Amino acid sequence: MRYTILCACLGWGIAATAQTKKPLTHQDYDLWRSIQAEAITDDGLWFSYEIKDKKDFQQLYIGNEKTVDSISNGSALQFSVDSKYALFQKASDDKKKRDFYLRSLTTGQIELIPAVQTVTFLNGNTPFLLQKVYKESLDSVAVKKKWLPTTKLVLTTMSQGDSLVIPSLIKHRYSPDYNHVLYLQRQDSIRILSLMDLKTKRAHVLAKGNINYSLANFGGKSDRLVYIQESVNGKDTINSLYVVSTYTGKLLDSVTRATAGIAPGFQLSPMEQLSLSADGGRVYFKAKRVQPIDTATVKKKVQLDIWKWDADAIPPMNKGGKMVESDFYQYTLGSKRAVQLTDSSMPFLQFPEGSFEDVTIGFSDIPYRHLVGITADRQYDSYLVNLKTGERQLILKGKFGTPRVSYDKRFVSWYESTDSSWHAMDTKTLQDINLTKQIPAVFYNDDLDKPMHSTHYTDLGWTDSGHDFLVHSKYDVWQIDPTGKRAPINLTKGLGAQKGIVFRYVKSSKSERYVATGKPMYFTALDEVDKKDGYFVRTQDGQFKELAMSNHVYAGLTLAKEGEHLLWRKGDFINYPELYYSKTDFSEVKKLTVTNPQQSKYIWGTSELVEWESFNKDALQGILCKPENFDPNKKYPMVVYFYETRSDLVNRYNVPAAIKSVVNWSYMVSNGYLVFIPDVKFRVGEPGESSYDAIVSGVHALMMKHDYIDKDRIGLNGHSWGGYQTAYLLTKTNLFKAAVAGAVVSNMTSAYGGIRWESGQSRMSQYEHGQSRIGTDLWSNPALYIDNSPIFGLKNVQTPVLMMHNDQDGAVPWEQGIELFMGMRRLGKPAWMLNYKGEGHLLNKEENKDDFTVKVTDFFDHYLKDKPKPSWM
Template sequence: MKTKISLFSIFMLFMFFQATAQKKPLTHDVYDDWKSLQSTTISNDGNWTAYRISPQVGDGILEIKSLTNNKTYTIDRVGRYSFSKNSDFVVATVSPEYEKEHALKLKKTASAKMPKDSLFIVNLKSGEIKKIARVKNYQLSSESTEWIAWSHETPEEEKAKKEEGEKSEEAKKPKSKSKGTELVLYNMVSGNESRFEGVVEYELTEKGNYLYFEKDEADSLNPAGVFAFNTKSGKEVTLNSGLKDYKKLTTTEDGEQLVFFATNSDKKDDQYFSLMHWKAGSNEAKIIADTTTAGVPNNWMVSDNSNLRFSESGKRLYFGTAPRPVKYAYEEDSTMLDSERPAVDVWSYNDPYIQPMQKLRANRDKNKTYDVMMDLKSMKMVQLGTPYLENIYIDAENDRDFVLATDDQSYRVQSTWDTQQPRDYYKVDVNTGKAKLLMQAGRGFMSLSPEGNYLTWYDPEVENWFVMDVATETTRNLTEGIDVSFANELHDSPSMAGSYGSAGWSEKDAAFFVNDRFDIWKVDPKGKVAPENVTNGFGRKSNISFRYQSLNRDDKFISMKAPVLLSATHEWTMQDGFYTANLSKAANPTKVVMEDVSFGRLIKAEDSDRVIFTKSTYEDFGELYVANSYKMDGLKKLTNVGAQEDPYNWGTAELIQFNSLEDGEEMQAILYKPENFDPNKKYPMIVYFYERRTNSLHSHPSPAPSASTINIPYYVSNDYLVLVPDIKYQLGYPGPSAYNHVVPAANAVVNMGFVDKSKMAIQGQSWGGYQVAYLVTKTNMFAAGGAGAPVVNMTSAYGGVRWGSGMSRMFQYEKTQSRLGGTLWETPSRYIDNSPLFRMDEVNTPLFIMHNDEDGSVPWYQGIEYYMALRRLQKPSWLVVYNGEDHNLVQRKNRKDLSIRMGQFFDHYLKGAPMPEWMANGLPATLKGRTLGYELVDETNSTVEGEGASLMKEKTKGNN
């Protein structure tokens, strides 16, 4: 019997290797059609789920699947979609066919003749689908079971006439000046509809009781105006008409009130807006605020740049005011030509922000508004924000007597070198506008409790949580004396460590819940009851991190009466799952599920216990599942998108251990192997790294063109091993820290016996790119390196600017990721010792560098410094620059190009593949846009040839 089992096992193993051997490797051609699962949702009654299955390029599908029977609706090319409140309908926008649209674009078809989106309304009970052509957008009432509104595109024939200038008799008639289009209000239950012409903006209320809309001026008989349509009575009311411009229609939650901005001026540079208000039952909208209103500061105005917000009760309105524009005599001087005006930037040492930040903030600062509260009963207006108190935090859900405000203006200069800048906190009386200082130079972020009784914050300087009683303004340390840290225990930079966050409050602000690394603590804001570890220390004992999960979006409190759901992640094995716990007292949580997978967020039906979620591993696609409740009963798999992977050699992922050379601490790395892995074979290996990454063990990446780093599925499928080690950093020594983790991690795999140690490479982007550049100055163990956007000279980078944010780069080196912990003049040796540029002569590793000419994070000149040094030393190196691209590639065409070039580079150095033309002979500027140089060349006859030789090759053998 044992012999039979053994023979059967051998046969099955043979069949397995036969099956995997027949699987093909991934190629760059698979990217466009590779599908993902998107926009998963569940209907309110829990009886339906919907999701999109979309390729990276091309037409996707929407599947609407019954969770109670076998009924499924499939609609092609869906973008946005929504379930109705009663779960009887699905509304979806349907895009034109990708291939047809692409063909028309190639023919340079006029925009008027391009196909437009359609709208589908699916009746889930009858299966009937109503289709509406040329729809611009739609609004579906979130609290109504009947009403939907949509806006049409300009009629095709009308737009074509305008664009082509037809001179027919019809075209000679006076044309409407309106830029508006047709608006349709439709009752999904009765099928009745109402149509309104020339609409430019509309707002369908949440309850569906009103449709508000704005029309612009069509002609002298049809002026611009704002209108209300009562869906119950079917009557239309003119709220205001005859003014030049209207903006930002905003309603209360019950739909019974409307506010909007209006002006009678058409001078864009000199417009003063009024704020108008209408309440159901009124004949017309009335001005409630303008430049003459009591409470508006002198020489200020109501600002149409501000947001309009009603409080949840509808008793208050929040908007903004701003100083009137000031015109300087110099800018108004008409005696000067533009060519005579100096173009100059003045950088002052005491500017709050440096000039690049000022430029990026210019429009925001120009349009800055200051918050106002208006009591809609008394119509009293109170100015809350001022130029000296810019940031007001409005809680629109509650009509409290105060709001919280912050001011950081005194500390802005230091943001140049420290992003953890303090701020002053104030309590502002909404009845008077008076501000009272609560905390000066606070480092934490204050948060108000749901009932408004307390303010809580974490102070990173002392690594404790604090509470302030709003009524008495007394402050208490909530976590002092607790024998665990509430600061990030893995924090390894010179900045202050952040917290693990808070979970929320119990009802009536009775208890506040905060997280440590593993467990959840209940603390009494009054200090009368001692802090209690409500997960009973089980998390720390088990190495499991517990976090509270709210399944109902409207929940304001954590229940103390019934068990709540906790997410659970094992920090060493990376198992993922859920537990339940009663947070009213200390007790071990109860396991619901714990698996070697990664669970996606649980989405619960609003009116049912049913939940949907995804779960994945590296091997298994993150399919959608449904369960009858969070207890995972009635578990059922809903999708099979992962079937697209079956023809391909995929791979596996596992955790391995290694010891840091720094202090001997046991660390972890992820090792990815091909699906047909043979332990007796010698594989090439690429090591990729960026901080700590092992928590991504069970993520399931898709084959996709690269924005900057290696696509792991592509390389693994093509018979590479990929290693991703965690790195722990020592203050002041980021380069050595990388060496002390990457090198032993790679050697740990080499010692397993299946890696060709002469065919290993490293690759990283940004911070990872820097570490690649550093490592190749310290070791020759890697046959090739790929460095994306690397800093190589910390002395020059230190004084530079992050052009994407306009910030000085000083903070990067002193406080955060670069971890040097001091200024250039305090610790110059650290800057030099950690800078690869000063040891370029020690590099013997061929390098593939990407650095783009509009990189807003790492200055492009760093890539140039790197390339110039390597070029001067005649080290094999290639710098790839994508024009107009930022730190990571955005344009898909460039991502595809990078993927191909990086793959060819590693294939050459790790697999012995021939060099491509662009590596062997370069790509001269005269050939830019004419050839890509992907084709492989015979290196035995290859020399570094000039442009003429390349052109001759192009003619004789062809190119892509």
């Protein structure tokens, strides 16, 4: 199916105008589709995307600025590096079978690639390769001996059409430029490890026997290969590291557990990091302590955890078992001695990369592990590590987080919470440089309302061309030369601070680790007052230009590596975020999608920003959502949802869907409800009262201003931190007719000593420094814990409450829900608690989401719309 973009859009627009609208039902959710897998060719002239629903609709689109082709059941498209081919797969009636197709973008010709396991472009240096992998059948001997299945690898040079076949393949790995491939084959009962030059088609056999390789990497200019070979000798497995020439297959050097410098009792690790230095002269690898074989003859062992008061970690934090000690080593070819880089006192190392490899950063949390779950963040000591000698020097002590190394390894950067500034250290002189002290901008999070150390807006790290440091201030983005030779550059021209617009850098690609220089830089923009959203660009000549700014949500900017086109998405509360294609300056815009035309059949809604002053005299914002067919002369029930701050979402599209925690805004307004989402500003030591001051004041402000709000039919809905606030509010006011609360902390005195079971960490830091914002420990001020705990005010509750708290909740212990329910039950107050067995903090299973959605609707409809009480209640 082929259609022009303009006609497609107009066609949907016409169809949307002449239908009677109806409210959403729970059965309508599966009709909604989503855009996924947006991609653009390197030259920017072709694009692709997928549109899917939750069931069986799947459509792949491939297009350019003139036309778009639609492929039913297509997916997983790849573009070739020369922008001339597209490769994609199609689902067939046989669920076990996938057909692949190769399409020429210049001629439109499509080639079917049948009966293949996988097909992939190897986008290295031209001419690039097409990889096809076919399954091979196991013979009776292989089945009996439980050998791993093998595959047949076919590599085709696209520009020449010639193919290379490698049969009986177990595994393989390519060099980054795809000029070489390391592969393991099976020949009868023997395994053969070979290295092939894909240009000359010449292969070198590296080893034969009962062998395997788990790690391999190419280094230098892809002229060297390092791999760890596992050889089985009886019950002993010997791991050996080999470095070979990729051109001759000649062995250049090797490392074993017997090599000088490797700690006794350690074996080369076949499953961890392994690399060569940029010049190919050094190897970095890990060795781990060999675990003794358990020879105990006792049939039954005691299953026991011992909780020690002075241990580094409590047993739940070690639920995966005790970690096996492993250390980094460096080996210089020809030296015959390995250099140990980490040990039990400094167990972590930033993995060396790039062409400047004399130093890196090591760090240790050992002195502070016992504080995990007590302090706000993990603390580390950081060391400057000499990669040649293994010598280390302590440069930072007890800092929150770890420093980042510049591309040229000249500087390291970190945020200093004691002076709320960004710092850098010269790795040669060890000079400490305050990068931001003299810049007239705010680099610490001045909106932070938690009782913890100073935190920062995100740093972008270092540029890819040396050692310029990039960092976000509250509004703008700065480029800083740590040598001080060049003045700091405000990349966003100070427009953010001037106009209250928050600018944030957009990565040029998902894999970008250092900020790309020498090309245009793109930024998201959000006006913190009116919530307008958009994109800006800083051109190569330093101009800063607005590309788009409006009452929408912009997202998904996808840049071509070269060329003058890009993809992006735009939506708002009413319109699904559709996909657009344009020039890099946002000219010649083409709307590519109309994803959910069925929405025109349904009553939708509107959203607006509202403002008021809280009981604590704070200026606050929130969102008020109304039905599309809103009549100001009618009375409407209202549901109030909250968490912390949500007003930035005023223009967000809400896909109708079964809920996993809180109400769906689109469903509620479609069915005649108002939805109010107030921001909450918290005070340390008074989280409950802060919530009351913000939320209740917001409801009162709306009721005083708008007669269409039914004052007797207002509901509350919150989950997790919002669930806590819901429970607290019910103990302080009878304003609300009904409440739905999920994953509630009802008793801070008991929750304080609990465990976050997903991580195994103590919950204490949650109260002392984190979201619960008490600001002190339980024993120093127990009154704060009691005053902020809903359980102690349950006698005041007159509002019926529906709770959900699941027995596998890894964030909030479900006993907290039980305490609240049992208290309500004991006091004879209406309460229902839902436990979806086996579910966690949020619902994951579709059938449970569906059930919960119906029950929440039943509950609110009964209390806020006078509908009959459902049987489950």
